Amino acid sequence: MSQRSEVYRTSLLGLLSPAIVLSVWESAGALGWINPILLPRPSQIVWSLVELVADGAVFPPLLYTIALFVVGYAIASILGIAIGVAMATSETLYGLLEPLVEILRPIPKSALVPVLFLFLGIGKTTMITVVVLAAVFPVLISTFQGVRGLDPVLLETARTFQVSRMRTIFSIILPASLPMILAGMRVALGLGLVLVILAEMLAGEDGIGFRILDLQRAFQIREMFAWIFVLVALGGGLMMLFDLIERTLVPWRGKT
Amino acid sequence: MSVVGTLEGASSKPSAAGSIRRRLGPRLYGVLLIAAILLFWEVSSRLGWIVSAYWPPVTKILWAAISQLGGGDILVSLAATLRRALTGYAIGSVLGIALGILLGKSKVLRIALLPLIEIVRPIPTPAVIPPLILFLGVDDALKIFAISLATFFPVFTNTFAGVATVDDTLIQTARTFRTSWARTLLRVVLPATLPAIAAGLRTATSLALVVAVVSEMVAGSSGIGYYLVEMQYALRPDLMYAAVMYLAITGYAVNRLFLVLEARLIPWMGKT
Numbered sequence: 001m002s003q004r005s006e007v008y009r010t011s012l013l014g015l016l017s018p019a020i021v022l023s024v025w026e027s028a029g030a031l032g033w034i035n036p037i038l039l040p041r042p043s044q045i046v047w048s049l050v051e052l053v054a055d056g057a058v059f060p061p062l063l064y065t066i067a068l069f070v071v072g073y074a075i076a077s078i079l080g081i082a083i084g085v086a087m088a089t090s091e092t093l094y095g096l097l098e099p100l101v102e103i104l105r106p107i108p109k110s111a112l113v114p115v116l117f118l119f120l121g122i123g124k125t126t127m128i129t130v131v132v133l134a135a136v137f138p139v140l141i142s143t144f145q146g147v148r149g150l151d152p153v154l155l156e157t158a159r160t161f162q163v164s165r166m167r168t169i170f171s172i173i174l175p176a177s178l179p180m181i182l183a184g185m186r187v188a189l190g191l192g193l194v195l196v197i198l199a200e201m202l203a204g205e206d207g208i209g210f211r212i213l214d215l216q217r218a219f220q221i222r223e224m225f226a227w228i229f230v231l232v233a234l235g236g237g238l239m240m241l242f243d244l245i246e247r248t249l250v251p252w253r254g255k256t
Numbered sequence: 257m258s259v260v261g262t263l264e265g266a267s268s269k270p271s272a273a274g275s276i277r278r279r280l281g282p283r284l285y286g287v288l289l290i291a292a293i294l295l296f297w298e299v300s301s302r303l304g305w306i307v308s309a310y311w312p313p314v315t316k317i318l319w320a321a322i323s324q325l326g327g328g329d330i331l332v333s334l335a336a337t338l339r340r341a342l343t344g345y346a347i348g349s350v351l352g353i354a355l356g357i358l359l360g361k362s363k364v365l366r367i368a369l370l371p372l373i374e375i376v377r378p379i380p381t382p383a384v385i386p387p388l389i390l391f392l393g394v395d396d397a398l399k400i401f402a403i404s405l406a407t408f409f410p411v412f413t414n415t416f417a418g419v420a421t422v423d424d425t426l427i428q429t430a431r432t433f434r435t436s437w438a439r440t441l442l443r444v445v446l447p448a449t450l451p452a453i454a455a456g457l458r459t460a461t462s463l464a465l466v467v468a469v470v471s472e473m474v475a476g477s478s479g480i481g482y483y484l485v486e487m488q489y490a491l492r493p494d495l496m497y498a499a500v501m502y503l504a505i506t507g508y509a510v511n512r513l514f515l516v517l518e519a520r521l522i523p524w525m526g527k528t
């Protein structure tokens with residue numbers, strides 16, 4: 001971690017190599033060394049992006065993708081935490097659910113996308129289900145590991161003071177395993193985004209994934225790159241938001 | 257980075273031979289639950305509770321899966337997918353380990369390359385496929401590239417973070433003995449970083465399979481991802497479910513194999 005912050009501390013140096021790559025790309029394009037139809041110049045892409053934002057065309061698909069993702073991610077997080085805690089605290093539930101989880105977990109979730117299209121039809125429900133399926137397992141597993149790895153003294157202390165089961169879960173177990181839960185949610189964030197984009201590409205009616213593939217097929221490459229940029233900004237933005245939330249909730253993280 | 261661990265691996269119970277019986281005890285209900293779900297699936301389909309062409313009985317799917325064993329499309333497609341996943345995985349991992357170590361140890365390389373890597377990293381993989389089609393076509397080159405790219409990041413990130421935690425005394429000792437730079441990297445830094453690298457490699461195995469399937473779906477002409485989409489259009493849900501089943505078995509087997517190899521090759525894993 002320290003090495004990464006070192007690069008940002010010397011932030012001007014950090015900007016150097018991206019600047020070099022961009023200017024080589026730009027001038028190679030301007031000199032006609034690369035085919036402008038296949039790979040437009042950065043300035044052209046930026047221009048498309050500006051147009052996209054200026055006339056507001058960027059917002060409906062962006063909000064569409066965000067809405068699908070956020071709903072699915074929220075459901076997956078709640079389900080994952082709930083089942084993870086339940087399995088870690090109750091032997092019966094562990095025995096009941098562990099085989100099922102172990103069967104479902106190794107399925108590459110992308111393979112389920114066509115299955116769900118057939119099964120649920122093409123629409124928002126399917127997209128959200130896809131995100132839930134992709135995001136729930138990392139949350140579940142790291143929650144489980146976090147709770148199982150808790151110091152037994154914590155739980156015994158709670159029992160000594162006759163704290164109720166619900167209260168033990170909400171006031172002791174959840175806060176103490178929060179760092180692990182968040183680690184799982186971080187993995188789930190990336191996976192969920194990948195899957196929602198894939199689902200939109202395969203059978204989208206709208207959304208960023210649909211736009212990117214649609215523009216590629218229509219050979220509007222400049223616009224396609226602009227949309228990819230939007231997607232990268234979305235992914236990066238979500239990650240930064242996540243970091244911010246994590247730092248607020250778990251300020252002691254990484255300081256052990 | 258134990259996020260991708262297994263459920264049982266985290267069990268705080270001692271897994272001595274005597275407790276196997278105790279562990280299987282509660283799991284019996286889990287196995288029964290699965291049996292009940294499958295039975296409900298079968299019955300609901302046979303009796304027409306759920307009237308849908310996309311809800312074939314379990315036995316029909318199993319039959320489709322078994323009949324594929326005699327040399328069907330699914331196994332051929334799966335082999336193509338695995339070949340691509342493995343090639344891409346190998347390339348991505350080697351690059352990830354090499355760059356992770358080099359960037360971890362060299363400040364110049366860090367300044368030159370780390371910002372570029374950080375820029376590319378948040379791009380969701382499906383998004384890189386459409387532009388890559390323009391340059392690499394829709395054949396193996398595209399898919400292997402996409403898989404390499406996806407596997408590179410977890411391996412790189414873990415290696416890079418692992419190098420930072422290598423005990424400085426080790427490196428000082430190597431310097432004392434005038435060990436060359438390259439030899440220090442290979443014989444001191446690499447082994448000390450292996451547990452971290454292995455964690456990255458494990459995340460990457462499942463990613464490689466996912467991205468292989470994804471790339472075949474978006475730009476397919478063969479492979480299990482393409483097969484799935486094809487069967488979706490052909491309205492053959494039984495074959496589709498059978499293909500998903502084979503994929504799940506593959507994913508499970510790969511994960512198990514990895515755990516076994518990890519225990520064999522890195523006995524000092526998790527003993528810091």
